[in-house]
Amino acid sequence: MKIAAIPSPRETNFQSVRMDPRSEMAARLPAWLQPFLTWVTAKPAPGEEVREVPPLRFVVGGIAAMTGGCMLSAAAVLVAMPWMLAGLLLFTGLLATSSGLGLYQVVIFHHCSHGTVFRSRERNRQVGRLVSALLLFTRFEKYQHDHMLHHSANKLLTEEDEFTDFVFGVCGLEPGLEKRELWRRIIVKLISPAFHATFFYRRMKAAMFSGDRQHDWMARAGFALPLAAAAATGGWAVYLLAWLLPLSILLQVATVFRILCEHRFPEVHLIEARGKAFVCASTVGVFLGAMPPDASARSPRGILAWTGWWAVMLTGALFARVFVMVGDAPCHDFHHRRPATRKWTDYSRARQHDQDAGSPGFPANYTENWGLIHAVDANLATLSATPPGVVA
Numbered sequence: 310m311k312i313a314a315i316p317s318p319r320e321t322n323f324q325s326v327r328m329d330p331r332s333e334m335a336a337r338l339p340a341w342l343q344p345f346l347t348w349v350t351a352k353p354a355p356g357e358e359v360r361e362v363p364p365l366r367f368v369v370g371g372i373a374a375m376t377g378g379c380m381l382s383a384a385a386v387l388v389a390m391p392w393m394l395a396g397l398l399l400f401t402g403l404l405a406t407s408s409g410l411g412l413y414q415v416v417i418f419h420h421c422s423h424g425t426v427f428r429s430r431e432r433n434r435q436v437g438r439l440v441s442a443l444l445l446f447t448r449f450e451k452y453q454h455d456h457m458l459h460h461s462a463n464k465l466l467t468e469e470d471e472f473t474d475f476v477f478g479v480c481g482l483e484p485g486l487e488k489r490e491l492w493r494r495i496i497v498k499l500i501s502p503a504f505h506a507t508f509f510y511r512r513m514k515a516a517m518f519s520g521d522r523q524h525d526w527m528a529r530a531g532f533a534l535p536l537a538a539a540a541a542t543g544g545w546a547v548y549l550l551a552w553l554l555p556l557s558i559l560l561q562v563a564t565v566f567r568i569l570c571e572h573r574f575p576e577v578h579l580i581e582a583r584g585k586a587f588v589c590a591s592t593v594g595v596f597l598g599a600m601p602p603d604a605s606a607r608s609p610r611g612i613l614a615w616t617g618w619w620a621v622m623l624t625g626a627l628f629a630r631v632f633v634m635v636g637d638a639p640c641h642d643f644h645h646r647r648p649a650t651r652k653w654t655d656y657s658r659a660r661q662h663d664q665d666a667g668s669p670g671f672p673a674n675y676t677e678n679w680g681l682i683h684a685v686d687a688n689l690a691t692l693s694a695t696p697p698g699v700v701a
Contacts, residue, residue: 330600330679337601349622349630350598351639352677353658362654364426367416367636374409378402382551399550406555408631411563413440416636422453425651442528444556445512448519460648462583465591466574466700473700475568476692479508484574484695491689495569499562509557559632566633570595570684571641573691577699586672592642594660594677595684597626597634629681642675 334346335354347353381402385395420426421437437449446452455471458464466473476482481494498504516528539548574580575590599621604611630639637644637656643663644653652659664675678684 330598331596333601333603334598337603346598347657349626350596351630351634351637351657352594352596353661357658357661359652359658359662360655364420364654367412367654368426371409371412371417374405374412376409378405378407378409378555379551381405383547386546386550402551403555403559404628404631406551407559407563408635410444410555410560411567411632411635413444414446414560414564415567415638418444418446418449418452419456420653422449422456423648425649425653438524439527442516442524443531445509445516445528445532447515448521448524450521451515451519460645462585462588465588466572466580472568472572479511480565480569482689482692483697484692484700485697486693488686488689488693491693492686495565499565505558505561508561563633563635566681566685567635567638569688570634570638570681573688574695574700575691577696580699585670588645589668589671589673592645593684593687594642594675595634595639595681596677596679597630597639597681598622598679599626625681633681646671 329352331346331350331352332355334350335343338346343354343357347357379402381398383402385399385402388395390398417426418437418440421433421440424430424433427433427436434449437453441447441449441452447455458469459471464470468474480498482491513528513532517525517532519525519528535548535552539545572591573593575587579587579590599618601618602611602614604614606612606615637653640656640660643656643660646668647653647659647663650659660675663669668674678687
């Protein structure tokens with residue numbers, strides 16, 4: 310199997326000047342837009358320094374997104390208004406709620422398992438247990454154990470790996486299949502009611518029947534209370550649309566795309582070697598956006614080009630950032646190289662700083678993909694090129 314060569318630090322720095330869309334955005338757009346572009350793309354402009362960002366920002370931000378999203382969705386259902394406005398409110402509400410759920414899945418729950426959200430180990434455990442129960446994830450302690458295996462080069466991309474279990478067991482993908490067939494299976498799964506019902510049942514079983522009595526009853530109560538409130542008030546439409554839909558189908562769609570972005574399948578000799586080169590080749594940064602036009606915004610051609618570029622940035626790229634690639638998900642490669650760092654809160658700049666330094670301790674520097682679909686497609690290409698039986 311052939312994959313693109315990982316550039317050396319010198320090559321990477323050269324590319325960042327000549328070929329990096331983010332560097333071109335910094336060169337062609339005003340300074341006041343740069344913070345927004347850093348957030349959307351998840352990649353900083355050249356020279357941005359790592360900042361100290363409190364983890365509490367993600368804790369509060371996720372709650373605010375879920376609460377605000379549910380309120381907007383409820384207003385769309387309950388308040389009389391023109392249907393177009395109701396549709397816009399509902400779309401915005403569902404997107405916000407799904408984003409908040411994703412933040413708690415990808416950021417809070419995940420980093421609690423590494424002990425890097427709160428100062429004490431016990432507080433990380435308590436919050437992790439609460440999140441896993443209320444949002445119907447695997448019981449925190451089991452997830453933490455499985456996730457530590459995932460971070461081992463000896464377990465990554467094996468049958469003991471949570472990523473491999475999801476890709477093969479949940480998504481039904483297989484090494485060696487044509488990329489077109491892999492895409493077909495993904496699309497069929499995502500539009501299948503049976504897939505989402507099975508996925509949600511699997512989540513409920515993991516949260517409510519884990520064998521940990523306290524956790525199980527906490528999960529059951531967290532699921533039953535909104536149901537009881539809907540039954541008591543007759544607010545079934547609000548419950549189903551504002552909460553259950555994002556908690557189930559929407560979160561599961563986002564999870565599929567996000568996990569398929571996280572890892573690629575390197576060359577066979579790297580998989581068999583199980584070293585740091587394998588870790589480098591199996592992860593890649595996923596940034597959102599596109600190369601900005603080089604035409605002047607004052608010419609008719611330039612106006613058209615810039616209008617199209619902004620349309621891409623404010624629709625596809627922004628949607629992917631809010632719905633799928635939430636929090637530090639775009640910099641998953643940085644997380645695998647520095648899993649215990651507390652600099653994950655400023656992930657984009659921390660990754661760039663590590664890249665500019667040549668990623669000390671690793672034999673190869675970072676690589677990247679631009680665009681969510683392109684990243685998934687590239688990863689599926691590596692799975693397609695992997696012979697059956699290599700990953701086991």
